[in-house]
Amino acid sequence: MMGKVYIVGAGPGDVELLTLKAVRIIKEADVILYDRLVSEDILQLARPDCEIIYVGKEEGKHTPQDSINRMLVELSKVYRRVVRLKGGDPFVFGRGAEEALYLAQKGVEFEVVPGVSSVTGVPTYVGIPLTMRGVSSSFGVVTGHEGEGCYGVRWELSKYVDTLVVVMGVGKRQEIGRKLLELGRDAEEPVAFVERGCTSRQRVVVTSLGRLASDPPPVEPPALLVVGKVVDLINTLGKEVERWRQNPTVVIW
Ligand SMILES: C[S@@+](CC[C@H](N)C(=O)[O-])C[C@H]1O[C@@H](n2cnc3c(N)ncnc32)[C@H](O)[C@@H]1O
Known part of the structure; x- marks a missing residue:
């Protein structure tokens, strides 16, 4: 058999x-x-x-x-x-x-x-739309982990997309921040890490790209990094924003 x-x-x-x-x-x-x-x-x-x-x-x-x-x-x-x-x-x-x-x-x-990927599911769950008319008309996804046997990551992609999602990027977060600034992204651009998204232990850390490059926040894997103006929408679209404000599982860094 x-x-x-x-x-x-x-x-x-x-x-x-x-x-x-x-x-x-x-x-x-x-x-x-x-x-x-x-x-x-x-x-x-x-x-x-x-x-x-x-x-x-x-x-x-x-x-x-x-x-x-x-x-x-x-x-x-x-x-x-x-x-x-x-x-x-x-x-x-x-x-x-x-x-x-x-x-x-x-x-x-x-x-x-197929399953719901964390790439789209996790940002949506916390109220970060990857695309939004007038704010973001494209998104790209890269891995922050360039281990043995891995294909070189084409970071230049970040120049051409409005929203960038990075998986497995926690360990190299500061380096990633610096690289994105070098490639011309704006230091004021908001970024969010979503740790353990879609679970009861979900935690969001919001900061700016400049801050990520100079003084990165503490973040634990597994986490997804989202870079782009759409991150600001978490303040209005986050379904549990009021609860988060009282008991901050959303950390502003
Ligand atoms: C090996 S990849 C697997 C991705 C998976 N196949 C998917 O479609 O979501 C693991 C990475 O996905 C991201 N990830 C997966 N689940 C996550 C979650 N619940 N919250 C935040 N990030 C998650 C993290 O960046 C993690 O390091």
Whole structure:
């Protein structure tokens, strides 16, 4: 018997942001391999007899990508429905495409289920629209992590887009701030970090690009960085702005 592997996007955190398709597949799974950014509430949807395996990449508990690929193939020989659950969308900075390619090469049947990416879901959730008539007519997304084997990031992109989103940029935030200023972005431009967006531990830090480059705020990963005038709209569109003002999970730096 050969099973099927479902590479499923789990969205940015809030269980209610899962797609109906993801919920059905998680409930039917025989085994689930999940990443660091998949929340406990989501795993609770699995059957009690479903085998649940953590394969995250955080320090100290790192599962190499090759082992994950091989595990998916091996598990498909044992189980009918193997679910590979990933934060956000599997094909947006999620290595889902590498896993799908490996399965294709090994002749394993697979299906990819899109998820709400943190790239769009997290800013929307806090009241930052990536585009807005008269304010932003374009956005770009880059990774702030240029590790081994990674494609060089084309930071010049930031010259051509109104709003820039940076994933995995916490560690290099000051360097990123400086680079964007060098490329001609305005020091007064507002920027926001959204930590653990769409979860109960969400925290937003708002500052300016100039300040980010000279005196960066403390921020913990996972966080998304949004740069652009649209960030100011959080003051009126943030659905919980009044509550935030009283108990600041929005920090002005
Ligand atoms: C390896 S990438 C995975 C992105 C994922 N595939 C997606 O579509 O959202 C991980 C990065 O995404 C961002 N991220 C993912 N979930 C997040 C969340 N709930 N809040 C803030 N940032 C998040 C962070 O920048 C984090 O370092």
